[in-house]
Amino acid sequence: MSKGGWFAKKNISDLVKEGAAESTKGLKRTLSAMNLTTFGVGAIIGAGIFVITGQAAAQYAGPAIMISFIIAGIIALFAALCYAELSSMIPIAGSAYAYAYVALGEFAAWIIGWGLTLEYLFSVTTVAVGWSSYFVSFFKDIHVTIPFAYSSAPFIYDFKEGWQASGSFINLPAMCVIAFIGVMVALGIKAAQRFNAIMVFVKMAIILLFVACGVAFINIENWKPFIPENTGVFGQYGWSGILKGSGLVFFAYLGFDAVSTLAQEAKNPQKDLPLGTLGSLGISTIAYIIVTMVLTGVVGYVHLNVADPIAVAVNTFGPHFIWLRFVVKVAILAGLTTVILVMLLGQSRIFYAMAEDGLLPAFFKKIHPRFRTPFVSTLLITAAAMLIAGFFPVSILGELTVMGALIAFAMVCLGVLILRYKQPKIKRPFKVPLFPLIPILGVVASLGQMVFFSGTTWVQTVIWMVLGVAIYLFYGRKHSLVQK
Secondary structure (H helix, E strand, O other): OOOOHHHOOOOHHHHHHHHHOOOOOOOOOOEOHHHHHHHHHHHHOOOHHHHHHHHHHHHHHHHHHHHHHHHHHHHHHHHHHHHHHHHHHOOOOOOHHHHHHHHOOHHHHHHHHHHHHHHHHHHHHHHHHHHHHHHHHHHHHOOOOOOHHHEOOOEEEEOOOEEEEOOOOOEHHHHHHHHHHHHHHHOOHHHHHHHHHHHHHHHHHHHHHHHHHHHOOOOHHHHOOOOOOOOOOOOOOHHHHHHHHHHHHHHHHOOHHHHHHHHHHEOOHHHHHHHHHHHHHHHHHHHHHHHHHHHHHHOOHHHOOOOOHHHHHHHOOOHHHOHHHHHHHHHHHHHHHHHHHHHHHHHHHHHHHHHHOOOOOHHHHOOOOOOOOOHHHHHHHHHHHHHHHHHOOHHHHHHHHHHHHHHHHHHHHHHHHHHHHHOOOOOOOOOOOOOOHHHHHHHHHHHHHHHOOOHHHHHHHHHHHHHHHHHHHHHHHHHOOOOO
């Protein structure tokens, strides 16, 4: 490992040996390529497939939202290919944090790790609040009312009015689902993998059921015009609407990067990590496009600007299919549950890797002697997520999750460029094709997406990063094992 203060870097050969070493006290290697793929699908396919598809079609692209998904999928593919190369080279827990330590140095690695917390931790809280809403709605459909006082945060935030009391006491469903998943993750990767596999099977089966039922009700006239004429305003239909729609649906692809955080629990990381990353992205892209095709074929796109577009489509199937509305809500709950699980896994492994390097306190890397998981890290993150989801309006943090992901995507693509030129002879079990075009496009696309965020999101991001820099200066820099 090299020295150099803030720019101290790790040596790839040391990391490879570290990742290959089997220790009775370390993380347990139990995950196959199939397991990693299901974790990726679990992270990517959430409520987005049931909500974003309809809204993006209605507001921006019409039936051509299918093209928007293809464009967004290609942009995500740029980052996924770069993740695949680096994860095959550096098969250890830590994801983009570990890759940045090699390519850019310690301070950049810290910033990336801190940025990933935006994606993972706040994804858990945001998704849990969404899970709570669907949970309450599902029980309302079967005439069971969960009191508002115990199913919503006690505080709400309005950009004009500021903080206000909501009249509620606590969001118990959101806290309970996080607690359940947190315990599952702490008990072992096998238990988490089995639960995730069941939930992924449930939601994919219901997606296929919706498609199978919906094909018979497709009206080709609903696809005409396939690309609605632009209204004269950028982003309202036409090709500008397709591009704007791709920016919205890009959010639905977030999560595939969490696969790389499980590197030290993969049986054959050099081979399985690229397969898991690219496989999960491919399966999710196909699912998004097929659901969108059926949805816009069954219902005219102008009627899809609702919170439950799939339910609107099911209503057109006739009274004999009313049961499908309940089934769809089960799929949404399953989809959100797997997102919470994979993001909790990812966040605990990021903190584990940072603690291994001395940048966080040692208790974050403590491994349970029986379950072989970073259980202290997992339980602390679970507790923090429960408090945020139970008491605060996490909707104001929604864009931050995407900002954190895009920062990581850009740095991973940049890392591939730097390492290809600086260390060309290092063994690369998987190589990004069309180099250097794809990494360059990945950097440009990721940074380009960030430009469209609101000023409020940028202010929140700067505040979060300033807090991260302060932690690094007062703790991480002084305890860094690489610098010592």
